Amino acid sequence: MRPLLYIHIPFCDRGKCAYCDFYSVPYEPRQAAALVESYGRELRMTTSHFRTIYIGGGTPSVLSRSAWATLLNACRRHASGAEEWTVEMNPEHVTGTLAHMLKESGVNRISLGVQSFCRQKLRCLGRRHSPSQAAEAVNIVRKAGIQNVSIDLLFGVWEESLKEWRRELAGALTLPLTHLSLYALTYERDTLLGRRLSRGDITPLADDIVAEQYLAAADLLRSCGFVRYEISNFARPGRECLHNLGYWQGFPYLGIGPSAVSFLNGVRMRRTAEVSRYLALDGGAAAVCEREKLPPAYRAREAAAVLIRTSQGIDFAAFRRRYGYDLLNTTRPGLQELVGAGILEWTGSPARPTGVRLTSEGFLRADTASSALLSHT
Numbered sequence: 001m002r003p004l005l006y007i008h009i010p011f012c013d014r015g016k017c018a019y020c021d022f023y024s025v026p027y028e029p030r031q032a033a034a035l036v037e038s039y040g041r042e043l044r045m046t047t048s049h050f051r052t053i054y055i056g057g058g059t060p061s062v063l064s065r066s067a068w069a070t071l072l073n074a075c076r077r078h079a080s081g082a083e084e085w086t087v088e089m090n091p092e093h094v095t096g097t098l099a100h101m102l103k104e105s106g107v108n109r110i111s112l113g114v115q116s117f118c119r120q121k122l123r124c125l126g127r128r129h130s131p132s133q134a135a136e137a138v139n140i141v142r143k144a145g146i147q148n149v150s151i152d153l154l155f156g157v158w159e160e161s162l163k164e165w166r167r168e169l170a171g172a173l174t175l176p177l178t179h180l181s182l183y184a185l186t187y188e189r190d191t192l193l194g195r196r197l198s199r200g201d202i203t204p205l206a207d208d209i210v211a212e213q214y215l216a217a218a219d220l221l222r223s224c225g226f227v228r229y230e231i232s233n234f235a236r237p238g239r240e241c242l243h244n245l246g247y248w249q250g251f252p253y254l255g256i257g258p259s260a261v262s263f264l265n266g267v268r269m270r271r272t273a274e275v276s277r278y279l280a281l282d283g284g285a286a287a288v289c290e291r292e293k294l295p296p297a298y299r300a301r302e303a304a305a306v307l308i309r310t311s312q313g314i315d316f317a318a319f320r321r322r323y324g325y326d327l328l329n330t331t332r333p334g335l336q337e338l339v340g341a342g343i344l345e346w347t348g349s350p351a352r353p354t355g356v357r358l359t360s361e362g363f364l365r366a367d368t369a370s371s372a373l374l375s376h377t
């Protein structure tokens, strides 16, 4: 099974977005240059043939042209066998020159952190681009010859009506997109929005309104030819993100960069998040600060909890082949309970099920299914 390659760029320019609790540090050009040099050394010594490459962050698009040249050069030798190579970008950084540079190197998928096409909502979220920059970014990427373009959008933002959300999404769908990731806004404690919430400055939308927004989006996307292949992910047929599918289907992966996680030969490893320490150690195995050998039963539990969030759900025979675990016979009462609650449905016949997946209603309660699978297996 060919592993996936994830490269983490831990920098963001000018502080954090109001909702974000991902690990990132302010962009520092010299540190960034040193970091991509270190990635280059590691990639030159890496012999794996990767199934996919994904450069994420942070904000990869904040890198300078010369840092990009170093990074793309280092990745290029791994790119020929890769089926997909994605780069995450923020709309305000997208230029024709950068898009062409990525295309020339073999990047064939761009994921844009758009979050919204509404000026007021962008301001509330602490994003730095304008709605027109977001639309323009999609067109620049397409014009450079990269056909596979995804955007992230946030919904469930306080004071946002269903009508406004529908209008925003309908506007997004006039763009030449192949993929959308939709996420409900969450108010994490150590974020600006989390602090505003605890001060009482914000009244979050009620859960049923957020659910309504999700269902409206799923309907609209389906009517426009997008397939929901995971709770938050919708793609034109054949344009599903292979990298994320790889995670959900249990492929091994190598994560390079501060705070990056790898999963290889049944061992999960996390690298130090501190950029200066990472640089002092020159990355690689030396930068691993946590190592955990996952017991097979635990690994199977985790895999089931993730896989159930995909539209295909879990095929028991395939799951047994992959994890050596008989999910049906070890968890049947728990699964039956979720089926009874309308969250899951059997595939095959109820008497002889071949698998299990979320019902349409279950897509709103997937966390319940995931937690149950984690504890029941």
Ligand code: SF4
Binding pocket: 011, 012, 015, 016, 017, 020, 021, 022, 024, 057, 058, 059, 090, 113
């Ligand atoms: S949302 Fe993205 S751009 Fe904003 S702070 Fe978080 S990682 Fe950086």
